[in-house]
Amino acid sequence: MTLTLWVDGRFVDADQPALSAVDHGITVGDGVFETAAVDGGRAFALSRHLRRLARSAAGLGLEVPDDARVRDAVGQVLERAGAEAGRIRITLTAGIGPLGSGRTPGAQTLVVAASPAAVAETSSAVRSPWVRNERSAVAGLKTTSYAENVVALADAAARGGDEAVLANTRGALCEGTGSNVFVERGGELLTPPLESGCLAGISRELLLEWAPAEGLPVREAGPDELAFDALEDVLAGRAHLGLSSSIRDLQPVTVLDGVAVDAGPLTLAAREMFGRRRAEQVDP
Incomplete structure (x- = not known):
């Protein structure tokens, strides 16, 4: 499967280390995400997805991500992914944190990934x-x-x-x-x-x-x-x-x-x- 990955402003390969081992999204699952279909190189219903991402972040007590930054990252990823992209996923975590449930204030990680998508009729x-x-x-x-x-x-x-x-x-x-x-x-x-x-x-x-x-x-x-x-x-x-x-x-x-x-x-x-x-x- 072809993946296009962007992590905090840089493109990375799928097998390349890109997140800290103590990112709160890894240690305790402290993060939110959205997955949108991609049609003709554009994310379907992106505005609605970003509004829900903001609601989920607020509900989890995370700082709401900057809308323009996320849209720019999505645009970069879809441009690089090209015609193969069928879905895009936006993930926001609480960033580097302690091994327990507490958070490091102000820390966040943003990941955007695109891949092909195939769906059965039923x-x-x-x-x-x-x-x-x-x-x-x-x-x-x-x-x-x-x-x-x-x-x-x-x-x-x-x-x-x-x-x-x-x-x-x-x-x-x-x-x-x-x-x-x-x-x-x-x-x-x-x-x-x-x-x-x-x-x-x-x-x-x-x-x-x-x-x-x-x-x-x-x-x-x-x-x-x-x-x-x-x-x-x-x-x-x-x-x-x-x-x-x-x-x-x-x-x-x-x-x-x-x-x-x-x-x-x-x-x-x-x-x-x-x-x-x-x-x-x-x-x-």
């Missing part, structure tokens, strides 16, 4: 045995503390899936390890509310904005409207499941827990709409 998902804690101090923040997601995704892969879907501690449907979830039932496409503890996904946000304008019934569910048991309806064929993320856009799930399920017609229509809108506007 997804094979599994229900995770673990839950998302909607009352966590970092609920809804896109942090580099991703160990829970790594474990859940590895479990999904061992069971033949490419994504794991999680409940929260109250038994409500929440999200995937790297995606938001949409359930199609009763002629509507519903996604869990942010109160469930799920991330405020950029693709989720755009789907909720764009779909009603196109006459598609896509909305955020009420607080108690989507239980994790809704996935039983998907297995029974009474509902359908989709996953959204910055790389997936909206991806129908056609296998759940090893059982083949149908892609929903509204999910497919929303996917087509999203692709068309994405092609029309690179920074909506």
Whole structure:
């Protein structure tokens, strides 16, 4: 895989040491990040991603990064990456710090990386045995503390899936390890509310904005409207499941827990709409 890496103002090779061994992003996962799709050499919805990066940084207690500096770094990386770039990742850590949880004031590390991206038309998902804690101090923040997601995704892969879907501690449907979830039932496409503890996904946000304008019934569910048991309806064929993320856009799930399920017609229509809108506007 071809990687283009920029760390604090300089390009580095993938096998070249570039971060301190005591960078807080390494020792305790103290950082935030964003991943955006790249279309024609430009990051899709970059402004929205940078606003969320700033929200995550503030929520973690990190100094909000300078918007112009990040945009300049993104531009440099995409120019060097050229036509191969399909995604770009922006990572901000608390920089060099002690081995414990405390931070060094004023220290930060900024990393921008680009790589190709290939996405399947459909997804094979599994229900995770673990839950998302909607009352966590970092609920809804896109942090580099991703160990829970790594474990859940590895479990999904061992069971033949490419994504794991999680409940929260109250038994409500929440999200995937790297995606938001949409359930199609009763002629509507519903996604869990942010109160469930799920991330405020950029693709989720755009789907909720764009779909009603196109006459598609896509909305955020009420607080108690989507239980994790809704996935039983998907297995029974009474509902359908989709996953959204910055790389997936909206991806129908056609296998759940090893059982083949149908892609929903509204999910497919929303996917087509999203692709068309994405092609029309690179920074909506």
